[in-house]
Amino acid sequence: MPDAGRPKSPLTLSVPERTALSQLAAAPRTSAAMRLRARIVLASAEGRSNKAVADLLEVTPGTVGKWRRRFLRMGMAGLDDGMRSGRPRMVDRVQLGATSITGAPTSMADSGHRPSTRELAAAYGVSQSTVSRRRREEVQHYRSGAGISVATSRPAPPPPGDTELLSDRVYEAIRGWILSGELAPGMRVVESEIARVLGTSQTPAREAVRRLAHEGLVTYRPRLGNFVTEISQVEAREAREVRVLLESAAARRATGHAPPEELDLLRIEVQRMIEAAGHHDIGAFREADLRFHRQVLATSGNSMLLRVWRTLEPALWSLQVVSNAMYAGDWGLMARRHLDLIEVLAGTDPEDSARLFAAHARGESSITRPAGRPS
Structure with a gap:
């Protein structure tokens, strides 16, 4: 029985579009939201269903459908944020003017009355709900004393983008x-x-x-x-054992069957790891590393393998936080070793791939042929 509803329009990328999307997905200075949208379009162009893309990238099928439709309708321009319905996003003080939004713009300063939300919205070019929300935020900001400088040994994050909640x-x-x-x-x-x-x-x-x-x-x-979250030695050992089973099985299934586009996605994550290593950004390195291995599980074509992997990821996060802090080796070399993994996936020997991925998952010091010994 055919699926109910209107069939999806095919999403076919030209060479320039694929190149632009791949660069956007890998650009470290691009917002995380834009990188995600580019990856959604790239994955959708491989013929995956919305649900399959959503499972791969850990978003909802609705999010996949939204950006797929916008790309089909508007191309690359459709990935930029447009006007949204519902609750407005955060608007910075530059957009709202040099003064606090609780006060009147210069053009209203001589009128002698407190401007309404409608007047402020018209003056600043934003919605009335944005004005009301900003008023509440400024009151909270004042009452909490958040404007007072607080000494802390922990660095504050960089200024957020204007559209972030x-x-x-x-x-x-x-x-x-x-x-x-x-x-x-x-x-x-x-x-x-x-x-x-x-x-x-x-x-x-x-x-x-x-x-x-x-x-x-x-x-x-x-x-x-x-x-x-802490992870005990027993939990760490068990997490590694399960990871070895999952990754070796996924590598065995994916070898010789991985489309070039999916191998390109893996290369993008390796490049991100190399760049993160160069900037000593261990957090970004960890994220790219786990995305790499999640993509391998997705490439296997077995949705159950991917589902089990995702239940394991929190333990892997904690394990990496502990083990990476004690790692004194070459982060760039660690990143480049993932290129060996891509090479075997592109080959024709499933057992060779399974062995190399198992060695990598166990944390052995060398994953190149012939197999190295545990460090």
């Missing part, structure tokens, strides 16, 4: 501290302290911590609070 900014900041080891396994994650350091209320901090707990990076202990 406040909770997303806080989430990315905490996540970055965990991935970089600034917040080490076992350290307590105090929402009020995070809010104080980042200059926000506790609400976005609380939402961010909940997201991190859902990912497995934070663990809640009753009557004690939230802590960066």
Whole structure:
């Protein structure tokens, strides 16, 4: 029985479009949102269903469908943010004018009355809901004392993009501290302290911590609070054993069958690892590394392998936070070793691939032929 509903329009990329999207997906200075949209289009162009792309990139099928449709309708320009319905995104002070939005613009200053939200919206060129929200935020900002400089040994995150929600900014900041080891396994994650350091209320901090707990990076202990997830030696050993099984099985299935486009996605992640190593950005290195291996699982064509891998990822995050902090070797060399993995996937010997991926998953010092010994 044919699928119900209107059939999807085929998404075919020209060589210039594929090149531009691949560059966009790998550009380190491009926003994470734009990189994700480029990867959605690239994966969709391979003939994958929305659900398959969503599983691969850890987004919803609706998100995949949205950016697929926008690309089909508008091309590369469709990946840029346009006007959105619903709650407005954050608008910075430059867009709202040099003065606080709770005050009147210069053109209204002599009128002698407090301007309405409608008047302020018209003056600044934003919606009334944006004006109301900014007023509430400024009141919260004042009451919390967030404008006061607070000394801290932990570096504040870089200024966020204009379109990021406040909770997303806080989430990315905490996540970055965990991935970089600034917040080490076992350290307590105090929402009020995070809010104080980042200059926000506790609400976005609380939402961010909940997201991190859902990912497995934070663990809640009753009557004690939230802590960066720790992993015991037993859990670490068990996680590695499961990883060896998953990756060797995926490599065996994918060898000789991986489309060139999927191998290109793996090369993009290796390039990101190399760039992260050059900038000593261990958090970015970890992210690219896990994306690389997640892509290998997806390339295997077995959705159950990918599903089990994703349940294992929180343990792998914690394991990397601990092991990477003790690693004193060459990060660039570690990144380039992944090129050997791509080479065997492009070959014709499934057992060779399975062996190399198993050695890599066990953390052996050499994954090149012939097999190295455990370090």
